[in-house]
Amino acid sequence: MEKAINLLEELSRSREERAIAEEREKALRDELSFRKAALEKGLREGRAEGREEGIKQEKLNTAKKLLQKGMTLSEAAEITGLSSEEIEGLR
Numbered sequence: 001m002e003k004a005i006n007l008l009e010e011l012s013r014s015r016e017e018r019a020i021a022e023e024r025e026k027a028l029r030d031e032l033s034f035r036k037a038a039l040e041k042g043l044r045e046g047r048a049e050g051r052e053e054g055i056k057q058e059k060l061n062t063a064k065k066l067l068q069k070g071m072t073l074s075e076a077a078e079i080t081g082l083s084s085e086e087i088e089g090l091r
Contacts, residue, residue, distance in 0.1 A: 063087045 059080045066076040067090060077084050 060086070060090065064090045067091065 059082050063076045063080045063082055063086075066079060067073070067087070071079075073084055073087055076082075076087050080087070
């Protein structure tokens with residue numbers, strides 16, 4: 001029933017009114033599409049950033065364990081790929 005009423009209202013509009021309504025609907029669809037794409041991009045970037053932080057934290061944990069086992073700062077840096085400065089803060 002609701003579809004029939006909407007169709008009747010649409011047919012009753014003038015050509016100009018229909019064009020305006022169609023443009024409004026298109027603008028709303030475009031905005032929704034833009035927002036969806038922005039959200040998806042943000043989620044991808046957030047996941048990538050989280051993975052990078054997790055990898056960095058794991059390297060720091062490994063370096064800390066290596067130092068505790070008696071390895072030198074330069075050895076821990078070479079094994080983990082971290083800088084000496086990053087590892088120095090663990091002591």
